[in-house]
Amino acid sequence: MIFDWAFAVSILPDLGRALGVTVRATLAGMALALALGLAWALLRRAPARAVRLAVFWGVEFVRSTPLLVQIYFLFFVLPGAGITLSPFATGVLALGLHYSAYTAEVYRAGIEAVPRGQWEAAWALGLSPGHTWRAVVLPQAIPPVVPALGNYLVAMFKDSPMLAGITVVELLQTAKLIGAETFRYLEPLTLVGLLFLAVSLVSARAIRHLERRLAAR
């Protein structure tokens, strides 16, 4: 089989559009994972023991079950519960929820690294718990863990083809459709790999750049 450059160029616009879907799903999923993960990390320190335990086991459960199972579960079970989301929204929800279990751990490490003296100084000054979190603890806890969070962004990007399983027309799904129509799989799948590689490399560089800037502060 010979790589047909003309064919590859002709399918590039379709794949480019599909890449847009993949990137949007990843970014939306990451935004959700960042917000939910922070919520889990904070709830892990809630005054009520029942809340702490519930969040601990919830996070354990999500981390210990495969993403693909969670994607299928949300896609096929949620409508039965009366919640109907588009495949794209379901996919974003699944990615965000799954990765929030990991980002929660990253936030937790960052929060635990803030010295006890910072909490004590905030308490001695009379700062409220909410203000202590917002103005004192989180601004110190998050910058050091940005690289670790960024790594999960890249990991999530590479997991996004699983959304093909629930009919989201993202990059891999598009390549499969092109293949089914033209009986040529070499070019679309090669391009999919190359596009993933390109975006991953660019993201990794951006994260390293961010890491250096944070370290310089």
Place this chain on the structure above:
Amino acid sequence: MPPADGPVQVPPGTPIVRMRGVRKAFGDALVLDGLDLDVPAGQKVALIGPSGAGKSTVLRILMTLERVDAGTVEIAGEPMWTMPRGGRAVPADRAHLRSVRRRVGMVFQHFNLFPHMTVLRNVTEAPRHVLGLARDAAEARARELLELVGLADKLEAYPSELSGGQQQRAAIARALAMRPELMLFDEVTSALDPELVDEVLGVLRRLARESRMTLLIVTHEIGFAREIADRVVFMDGGRIVEDDAPEAIFTNPRNERTRRFLRSVLRG
């Protein structure tokens, strides 16, 4: 309920600190063993003694950073861990703890400045968000205090750009900005290089001379304690062993343990 800012009225004759039978243990280690201590408003008290005597724990209890296992603590006549409700004493809620510790400020051995904030913001953060001061008012107050501690040219510096002595002086300004009635100094020169100790002691000396605040100073600087304190409390083994005017303690200690301690620190 005291007013949000400014001096709080205390009934005359009420000690600002009143501790009775305070016990505190960390695990198996008994740190305070039935401690009684009264401090009248305005007094400058030096708390001295060997390490492990419980001096810092006394300050941490007064700052509500530690709970007592037994005994009572009152700040300006108000019980710290309980509050009156319906004629009975019930456990203190958050608002009560806030109003009690509004009267108290603390400076720590390791400064504990907020490293991601400038010096100016370190000093204005609590006045703005706890006392509700406008930015201008909080900054005016901060500038005045930072000038007092000799940091007028470091307003926009970050703590990491300052020497230890400068950081500690900024931390003193930060605590003063809340205008506490009682200031607690927990070995504030112990983490400093020897050549930086004097600049911090100079600030404390000035506070002791010029302010009407009550100062409770845990220190290993015996000469300094003798110079600025109205009263010296010597602790050992979780109890107060001797409690007297500086001249009496330093020239004529009555207790054998005090004598031994003073001999060892004065020789060292």
